[in-house]
Amino acid sequence: MRNKKDVKKKLEELGKTLYKEIKEGKNPFLDIPIRALSNVYFNPKTKLIELGDAKSRRYFFNVAHIRKFVQTIEVASLAKELLDVNKHLSLRQVFYAIRKTLPGTKIDIVEDQTESNQAIEDLELITGASREELHINAKKSGAAAGKIIIKDKGDTIDWSKLGSGGWSIPSNTEDIEFKKVDAKFVIYMEKDAMWERLHEDKVWEKLKCVIIASQGQATRGIRRLLRRLSDEHGLPIYVLTDFDPWGFYIYSVLKYGSIALAHISKKLAIPNAKFLGLTAEDIKKYKLEKQKIKFKDVDLRRLEQIKEYEWFKDDKRWQRQFKLMKEMKGKVELDALVTRGISFVSNVYLPEKIKNKDWID
């Protein structure tokens, strides 16, 4: 649902129905899918982490339900206002906007941000609109550069003409228009420093692509941006991470979704993502064995967890990586490629891997 009118209509209908039912002396209710581990599963057909069908019914006239019920309605009312005035708020700002004391009582509608965050997720499920479509934004982070021209808020922005900094990716990428896409693929990486390396080497010009990074896990804005480039322009999304459990997890979330955001996997996950990060074979091929950083217990535990993920469990290529990593008892970072030359990653590693289709998908 990309249409603002549709979202507004949904919110209006929700309000009208509740109002009518209360006036008629009925007990209005909301059916909300349960967002707990018990109702999250990996769908082998779609290859996504999804929410199951279990729902809970929340009644207005029920002492145990009323608090959450009112919180959800407060957020719905605020979202309607945001859509009307065409403005956006952050999660924190939404918390404050609905942090009021009910008139004539000492009861605050929300006491901390986890309550308003949950109400927002409920509203996503009730309306079928994402947080971003409800004009509520998450984190802003990351930069983009390369062979794409976009239109955003009336400005035409050429991602290949933004100096050493690049375009700063907003928290909400729903309304961006792709005007001209000369890129053949996207390289997403987990570290800004690697982005600056590739950018200085003009990798996006030499390989005709786009480079995107944020620090650590990708924001929702970046995930939607990657997903849209994959859907709307068929661009392969190559994910460049370290050879370590945390890097593998970044790839896993991008491709399959996450438990925390299972209700929105269908919009956020990128089934076409391909792992272009360091593999055990690369470490041998590029003689990086000596650049190993020894595992701590926490790394090893994380590896054991990821090994058991349903979507990795029967995948021989991944199990091989996990096995070899366990034997190495250590990780190797992409930055270690610098031991082969300042621009080795740009001039050798990436072109070779892409030419040889040497990725895991």
Next chain:
Amino acid sequence: MRNKKDVKKKLEELGKTLYKEIKEGKNPFLDIPIRALSNVYFNPKTKLIELGDAKSRRYFFNVAHIRKFVQTIEVASLAKELLDVNKHLSLRQVFYAIRKTLPGTKIDIVEDQTESNQAIEDLELITGASREELHINAKKSGAAAGKIIIKDKGDTIDWSKLGSGGWSIPSNTEDIEFKKVDAKFVIYMEKDAMWERLHEDKVWEKLKCVIIASQGQATRGIRRLLRRLSDEHGLPIYVLTDFDPWGFYIYSVLKYGSIALAHISKKLAIPNAKFLGLTAEDIKKYKLEKQKIKFKDVDLRRLEQIKEYEWFKDDKRWQRQFKLMKEMKGKVELDALVTRGISFVSNVYLPEKIKNKDWID
């Protein structure tokens, strides 16, 4: 020292002198200012946290000195190479680039990144060039928008025409040219979400300014950018933070420098920075008392520390804020202004504060 030639010459001279001394059978040494709390002080004249005159002499032929000596020379040699090929590396990448085993031994030049980081700081002091001038970059973070046109890497970039995202600030802002500066001041804020609020409200157009944010403490790249806009174009730098000890500390570091980077305060600190964040008076004036978030012990302890800082100790205006904050036993975030209206911060708070010169400097 902004001239690349000067930096290169310094590095070359360093190498030549050492080589000559070794050939002549002398014992070469490096004099390095001591970067420890004992040698850091607040200079009331410059109003900066600075490094004192205490130095330590490090000899090549000295078992206790040789390790650090060689690390510093390795970094110097790498910096020379980076300047020659006109490329940059991150701190992490520098660590890998000099992580080698000495031929014929089992000794690694560096074992972890703290060693290479220290060697880089030593080199900053020996050469008088900043890390950035040595082509070694720190973190990349933050976004800019507003009434400035820059030139960077051959691209002309208008900060007022970059859609909802803005310009992504690179880790190194030394080589940026300011082509056209129509801004009358800069607003720096600690939170991306606030930046997005001000940007959506086009504050920079209405107030003729520039808005810059990063998440939390400003990067070196941002600090240099702010400092250069202050020095080269006389723009006041307004710092917008929460009413809490952490927000005050962000302001303190921007204006006076920090202990960790005392050796570079003269380049990074911004003596003209003015605090435009929430004050105890604002909380009253804008009726935000109910939006208080109660202090945890850690907040209170931080407040007590900051109260004792030499540059705040005799400042009545700051001591008043600290006293009132202690009485409140809580903090108030800028985001709480949203309780007065979605765009209240843009339409009322900022214009009023600036018009009334209601800042602390």
